[in-house]
Amino acid sequence: MSAFIDHFRGNFKSALRWHDLDNLWETIRNNNQGQWYAYHVGDEPPSEPISVDELETFITAIDELLHNEHHEDYCGIVYADDINHPSMVKIFDPHNLGVVCGYSDNPPLPGWILSTEPPENLQSAFPPPDNRRRWWQKLFNSM
Incomplete structure (x- = not known):
């Protein structure tokens, strides 16, 4: 496994409450020297970090999306490797939450990754489980 994938599979802590998420964004903003990669899982991973201004735009937009579309009084869907000194945020x-906060052999991939190291294609690293692949093949082989 690569260093990025090992890091991705490591321990992460949730920004459980909305104010925890606010604090995480503030920590990232305060330590932004243009070293962050923003990766939309499903697209090709970026080869270059985004600019300071692009990170601010991303944080503002994703925060708005989460507040508008996650209709809970808690956040709980943003995880950082280290809440106080983050270098990877899921x-x-x-x-598309599936079993995000519990244990699963095949948890859903995050929608977005912020990372200070170049990301890798997560859909290639974590292909769908064999039972889904067999279902897909059976579906079209029976036609």
Whole structure:
């Protein structure tokens, strides 16, 4: 496994409450020297970090999306490797949560990743489980 994938599979802590998420964003903003990669899982991973201004735009937009589409009085769908000194943040799509906060052999991939190291293609690293692949193949082989 690569260093990025090992890091991705490591321990993460949730920004459980909305004020925890606000604090996480503030920590990232205060330590932003243009070293962050913003990766929308499903697209090709970026090869260059985003600018200071682009990170601010991303944080503002994703925060608005999460508040508008995650209709809970808590956040709980943003995870950082270290809440006080983050270098990787997983942001789950409110419309594709699956078993995010529990244990699962095949948890859903996050919708977005912020990372200070170049990201890798997560869909290639974590293909769908074999039972889904077999279902898909069976579906079209029977036609």
